[in-house]
Amino acid sequence: xxxxxxxxxxxxxxxxxxxxxxxxxxxxxxxxxxxxxxxxxxxxxxxxxxxxxxxxxxxxxxxxxxxxxxxxxxxxxxxxxxxxxxxxxxxxxxxxxxxxxxxxxxxxxxxxxxxx
Amino acid sequence: xxxxxxxxxxxxxxxxxxxxxxxxxxxxxxxxxxxxxxxxxxxxxxxxxxxxxxxxxxxxxxxxxxxxxxxxxxxxxxxxxxxxxxxxxxxxxxxxxxxxxxxxxxxxxxxxxxx
Numbered sequence: 001x002x003x004x005x006x007x008x009x010x011x012x013x014x015x016x017x018x019x020x021x022x023x024x025x026x027x028x029x030x031x032x033x034x035x036x037x038x039x040x041x042x043x044x045x046x047x048x049x050x051x052x053x054x055x056x057x058x059x060x061x062x063x064x065x066x067x068x069x070x071x072x073x074x075x076x077x078x079x080x081x082x083x084x085x086x087x088x089x090x091x092x093x094x095x096x097x098x099x100x101x102x103x104x105x106x107x108x109x110x111x112x113x114x115x116x
Numbered sequence: 117x118x119x120x121x122x123x124x125x126x127x128x129x130x131x132x133x134x135x136x137x138x139x140x141x142x143x144x145x146x147x148x149x150x151x152x153x154x155x156x157x158x159x160x161x162x163x164x165x166x167x168x169x170x171x172x173x174x175x176x177x178x179x180x181x182x183x184x185x186x187x188x189x190x191x192x193x194x195x196x197x198x199x200x201x202x203x204x205x206x207x208x209x210x211x212x213x214x215x216x217x218x219x220x221x222x223x224x225x226x227x228x229x230x231x
Contacts, residue, residue: 050217
């Protein structure tokens with residue numbers, strides 16, 4: 001099993017540039033989560049999808065952030081324009097959520113974003 | 117809304133000694149509880165989880181945790197640590213039932229194993 005795949009693993013960009021982070025969930029999983037990890041705020045949930053539909057995006061910090069899940073095997077997190085305070089490690093996680101059941105989230109290796 | 121407090125940001129322990137990493141949560145509804153481990157430059161890996169039933173939960177790598185509802189705690193323990201246990205450990209909570217499925221994490225505890 002390949003696990004959750006994220007790309008790129010590292011991204012360095014300049015302030016004002018558009019950044020796109022990509023995630024491929026585990027095959028067969030129907031829930032996908034985007035988290036951000038910073039020293040100051042720890043791990044925070046940004047947004048999650050069930051069956052490709054965004055369910056809760058209350059954690060998305062600003063309108064500069066957007067996420068899409070066009071199909072069950074791919075999701076993107078876009079920041080436009082990027083700012084230095086967006087520098088963080090962004091994790092994608094996926095799970096297989098059954099009706100009335102409890103899912104376990106499996107995390108990808110993360111994308112380390114540095115905005116100069 | 118729920119929250120998680122990990123009381124120690126850093127815990128140094130000698131190799132082969134026991135360790136306890138503390139976690140307290142706050143929630144107005146029933147919750148599910150998780151411990152994840154993060155090795156340097158890697159993603160998070162599930163150590164164990166409490167959903168219901170026995171309050172003592174056993175996980176991978178010899179770790180276990182005990183759910184204490186009255187004290188709203190879910191402390192992680194290992195009777196004898198190894199150098200390879202050096203990592204960041206995160207406690208997380210999720211509300212049970214329908215609704216929010218995302219995890220709320222604590223700030224993490226860095227476990228440092230000293231030879």
